[in-house]
Amino acid sequence: MPMGHTATAQAGSGGLTATEHRLANGLRVVLSEDHLTPVAAVCLWYDVGSRHEVKGRTGLAHLFEHLMFQGSGQVKGNGHFELVQGAGGSLNGTTSFERTNYFETMPTHQVELALWLEADRMGSLLAALDEESMENQRDVVKNERRQRYDNVPYGTAFEKLTALSYPEGHPYHHTPIGSMADLDAATLEDARAFFRTYYAPNNAVLSVVGDIDPEQTLAWIEKYFGSIPSHDGKQPPRDGTLPEIIGEQLREVVHEEVPARALMAAYRLPHDGTRACDAADLALTVLGGGESSRLHNRLVRRDRTAVAAGFGLLRLAGAPSLGWLDVKTSGGVEVETIEAAVDEELARFAAEGPTPEEMERAQAQLEREWLDRLGTVAGRADELCRYAVLFGDPQLALTAVGRVLDVTAEEARAAAAAALRPDNRAVLVYEPIEPADEAAEGEEGEEGTDAHEGAAK
Template identity: 75%
Template sequence: MAGPATASLGFTATTHTLGNGLRVVLSEDHVDPVAAVCLWYDVGSRHEKPGRTGLAHLFEHLMFQGSANVHGNEHFEFVQSAGGSLNGTTSFERTNYFETMPAHQVELALWLEADRMGGLLRALTEESLDNQRDVVKNERRQRYDNVPYGTAWERLVAMAFPEGHPYHHMPIGSMADLDATSLEDCRAFFRTYYAPNNAVLAIVGDVDPEQTLAWVEKYFGTIPAHDGKPVPADGALAPVIGEELRETVHEEVPSPALMAAYRMPADGTRGADAADIALTVLGEGESSRLNTRLVRHDELAVYAGVGLMRLSGTASVAMLDVKASGSGAVAAIDTALAEEFTRFAQEGPTPAELERAQAQLERAYLDTMATVGGRADELCRYATLFGDANLAFTALDRLLDITAEEVRAVAAERLVPDNRAVLVYEPTDDADENEEQVA
């Protein structure tokens, strides 16, 4: 058991480890009679094998389809009838499940999470697999395949991370791999990754720590650990791609667009915080440099933004998105981008820009930490990815400690032509002519 760490925000957290390896993070907050239960499993798309992409995300759905003592849709029904809310998400690096409950219903949420951690396989059938496979395939159609620019980030990620790299594919997976997934594939995946020693459980809010720990031990303590988790494939990469990768995509989209991905420093480093500030100055909000230049001044674009996708096991990624105001504008946008990035790399942010960007990021951080659900998620994140839940409480201090020179330096190193994968979208009126061309 780790002792309490007091944060500058006034919150404390303690970490406890059960005999089966489950790490439990408790943080009291008695302002409102609510509590959040958040469970992170250290499994995401980077852990998947070739030919079986999408399994981590598929399991996010299967986990809501019943377990040993909870049938069908009852997980939703139990939580919602108790006045709570719930969901789950999947990323490259983790899968999480969470409930926000009236404080007196925390035991119910813990029982539900333990029942599916310890007993999902008793309820997993070919029928439930087929049902959720179809749900995920339909989600892919609705969010990726059948919407304008829907596959842009999937294409860019595949360009920024080379073939064979564990981050080369998105968590949604491919249709072919989803079709090929068998019931035994799912059982093996669950046994390997959905074990207590591969998870972090955070409970935050109006709780009694002693009673809550007793419930955790009661419901989770008898679930056996699993020691067969393979070491994830190495995500190490060169800091820059080494050349510009560019593709032109002809699709039925509303307007031309230029989108790009840049490798950035890994999450958990000062470089990642400096990159976050740099991208906020350049592309977050109406006062950002890209919006000011491309949208308001030159009127080349109707939207221009760039943000950071933080990744801890490999390079983070800066995602640039510019929607052109008309045909023929992409070349001018490309020139303007090069000018803005070069100027920023030479001069860095002004004092006012640095202060404004740090204030924007501070507000986002405080908004997250203001809710019991947001705080529980951050505690799980830092415990899972960095080994210390209490780093969540000092993240803002580290961000505000970044200097203008660090911001300039990361831009000079990373926002360069030989470190970007570029997609140029050109509209076509004929949906039958959808094709990709390498420019």
């Protein structure tokens, strides 16, 4: 709808509110006024991630995250960074399975600059995209892969467990870093077609949070983004649904130069945005969220068979989420010993559920994490975009805390009983090998560095 005919809604979480608007070209805008400090965050989410990629062209979403910092119609080379940092701001971008985002935190009086910069690259990146910038950023992504995946102990775990958890052909089978062979094969025209399809205003959500004048901010957004044409060529992502249970234990043993044996596992869990996912989050927090958790107490404190043990949750909206177990063994402890203890603790939790004290502690922990996130202008801007892009309603970000506190102990127990079982996991075992000779190691260490720190997160 036109800017003059805005839709507005409000919801609260500790007094936080957000208003929603839509430009004529389809750009969704979410504003949240907060005059606590003289700063504001500008956050732009594009509804494109690695799940939108097709076979043979993986890695384009992440490559574009880098290309967006290589200049646009009126901003040459590294100018985006130079202008934001010169104005006292900070900035970055990240890529995930489900979205690509770009964000700046600026002093209040420099918000207009951030909006102009984001609009310039949304509207005119193709004017600056050439073979040189493609080659440059192709190399940067390859270096990023070497630094974050290939040359880091346990660095390939995420990629390997994802490939095990989601079958061949599934849109989440490959990670956002992409295949290096596919990156080499990508042409300039592939990149241009990708940009035209996904970097359109009707495929994006823009949030501005902090010390802003909403009326003035909307006027700037209309001025800079309003003339960018929409694009209707986008296909919906391929279906990512799968059975609730994998049905067998999938297993891979990796022999690499790592400091110690490790047991990692991914359990298939409910989709993000559901009460069942929140229940699973609480179960994982009791079991493996920090040093007061059951697995830490059992493996690190009591048995002393591990130096670290934890559970995390990878929330996904378009596919089953993953419960992420990570245990690093101590000394020469066998993985079988760790695995037996983990299964014992999971079975006990599935049978008995959390104690009232554990439930209270886990809910307080998740509540604090949420309020810390919503308490910063950058964190709130990101969450407003996330709920708008993935679930159609930014207001859900402001009521997320209440949903976590509403989950019962029985729901947390039932979530664990349904999913945290041996026939519903992909397992990765790391076995250390002796280091290669020094000459080989020296060659691997010769790497470039990122133009920015945006990760394939």
